[in-house]
Amino acid sequence: xxxxxxxxxxxxxPIYLQIMEQxxxxxxxxxxxxxxxxxxxxxLAVDLEVSVITVKRAYLELEREGVIxxxxxxxxxxxxxxxxxxxxxxxxxxxxxxxxxxxxDLLGIRPEDLKARLREAEGRIKKEEEQV
Amino acid sequence: xxxxxIELAGVGKKYPYFALDNIHLEVPQGxxxxxxxxxxxxxxxxxxxxxGLVQQDHGEVRVLGRSMPAEQIAAxxxxxxxxxxxxxxxxxxxxxxxxxxxxxxxxxxxxxxxxLLKRFGLRAEQKIKxxxxxQRVKATLLLVLARRPRLLVLDEPTTGLDxxxxxxxxxxxxAVMTDExxxxxxxxxxxxxxxQISDQITFIDRGRIIDSMDKEAxxxxxxxxxxxxxxxxxxxxxxxxIGIRQNGRLAVxxxxxxxxxxxxxxxxxxxxxxxxxxxxxxxxxxxxxERSREEVEA
Numbered sequence: 517x518x519x520x521x522x523x524x525x526x527x528x529x530p531i532y533l534q535i536m537e538q539x540x541x542x543x544x545x546x547x548x549x550x551x552x553x554x555x556x557x558x559x560l561a562v563d564l565e566v567s568v569i570t571v572k573r574a575y576l577e578l579e580r581e582g583v584i585x586x587x588x589x590x591x592x593x594x595x596x597x598x599x600x601x602x603x604x605x606x607x608x609x610x611x612x613x614x615x616x617x618x619x620x621d622l623l624g625i626r627p628e629d630l631k632a633r634l635r636e637a638e639g640r641i642k643k644e645e646e647q648v
Numbered sequence: 649x650x651x652x653x654i655e656l657a658g659v660g661k662k663y664p665y666f667a668l669d670n671i672h673l674e675v676p677q678g679x680x681x682x683x684x685x686x687x688x689x690x691x692x693x694x695x696x697x698x699x700g701l702v703q704q705d706h707g708e709v710r711v712l713g714r715s716m717p718a719e720q721i722a723a724x725x726x727x728x729x730x731x732x733x734x735x736x737x738x739x740x741x742x743x744x745x746x747x748x749x750x751x752x753x754x755x756x757x758x759x760x761x762x763x764l765l766k767r768f769g770l771r772a773e774q775k776i777k778x779x780x781x782x783q784r785v786k787a788t789l790l791l792v793l794a795r796r797p798r799l800l801v802l803d804e805p806t807t808g809l810d811x812x813x814x815x816x817x818x819x820x821x822x823a824v825m826t827d828e829x830x831x832x833x834x835x836x837x838x839x840x841x842x843x844q845i846s847d848q849i850t851f852i853d854r855g856r857i858i859d860s861m862d863k864e865a866x867x868x869x870x871x872x873x874x875x876x877x878x879x880x881x882x883x884x885x886x887x888x889x890i891g892i893r894q895n896g897r898l899a900v901x902x903x904x905x906x907x908x909x910x911x912x913x914x915x916x917x918x919x920x921x922x923x924x925x926x927x928x929x930x931x932x933x934x935x936x937x938e939r940s941r942e943e944v945e946a
Contacts, residue, residue, distance in 0.1 A: 523844070525840060528925075528926075528928075529926070530867060530926050531843070531844070532864065558825065558826060558828065559826070561822060561825060562822055562823050562825060562826050565815075565818055565819050565822045565844065565845065566822065566844055566845065567679075567680055567822075567825075567844070567845050567846050567847045567863060568678075568679065568680075568825060568847055569679070569847040569848075569862060569863055569864050570847075570863070570864060572864075573864045622922070
């Protein structure tokens with residue numbers, strides 16, 4: 517169930533964030549279904565070869581975000597929220613858009629002007645795809 | 649019974665050219681404690697005191713609830729210790745060593761020992777003198793792990809290993825933690841190993857403990873703030889910021905007690921916060937040692 521988790525030293529983000537993101541990805545693509553039981557903190561730590569406290573932190577933050585639910589003595593499972601996977605995918609998009617706005621702000625570009633840039637980027641992607 | 653696997657309180661030890669000073673250290677049961685620090689910081693001396701191999705001049709040492717060094721014989725049944733300078737019998741095979749340890753420790757887990765042989769890529773019939781450094785380290789660790797001790801104390805278990813051997817060892821150490829009743833204290837100057845597998849971190853330099861706490865809380869306290877400072881603006885001195893390096897308009901502030909309002913404080917001084925970055929344990933290690941040395945010199 518935890519095959520394919522990858523903790524990378526070259527990823528500059530803290531390990532707990534990498535774990536959070538990979539759990540969200542599994543839920544977003546539907547591999548971990550809503551309401552499904554997920555590995556215990558200790559089990560995931562052993563599987564990923566990372567410390568228990570790091571996985572505990574990832575689970576606590578995911579719980580705070582309402583993505584998973586942990587019950588004392590019963591373990592953890594994915595929150596039973598219909599459409600949770602889709603919502604996580606949208607959150608991912610929103611995060612990238614916010615990042616784009618922040619970078620644009622540093623360069624003095626207003627969000628309105630980003631629309632034109634988006635179209636330009638779309639054009640570049642299409643061109644690349646045609647070349648492939 | 650105490651839920652601390654190891655407890656050191658006010659421990660000191662003086663040598664002609666080195667002293668361990670007022671060491672307080674607690675390793676909770678069920679956790680991995682990583683002891684880090686530069687060469688000669690006092691990591692090995694601390695470990696030797698924990699094992700009762702060196703007697704402290706003063707202070708209390710309790711390991712698995714037993715007072716050290718007085719009760720070391722009783723304590724050691726449940727402690728697995730491995731260090732660089734441990735010697736195996738060169739002319740004997742690994743199988744001979746396994747039988748020897750098995751004859752002493754009733755808790756020896758033969759199927760687990762066989763599994764470890766396979767996972768470590770070792771051959772029991774091989775004589776010790778033919779083993780490489782990495783194979784010796786793995787053989788020593790196998791002899792310790794298969795006893796299933798409640799506490800593992802390992803001095804530099806990954807030093808000098810190739811990446812595959814290092815990975816094999818880290819995997820077995822984290823696997824030990826499946827059982828909540830077991831604990832590990834290990835020293836390393838490989839910050840990646842410590843960042844990956846420890847629950848607790850203790851930083852030691854020049855015989856003193858600089859920091860000792862929960863790894864997540866520890867990493868979370870440190871941040872690097874990248875700032876753009878317009879000409880003529882002086883950055884304010886903020887508590888929790890241990891250093892600022894500035895070159896032209898760009899400055900980097902390092903915080904060891906980061907708070908989100910630091911960014912506001914810099915912004916209201918006229919500077920602009922470009923980025924707030926988390927730091928790796930390696931970067932924290934260097935910043936911490938440099939600061940501690942500056943304090944000593946000042």
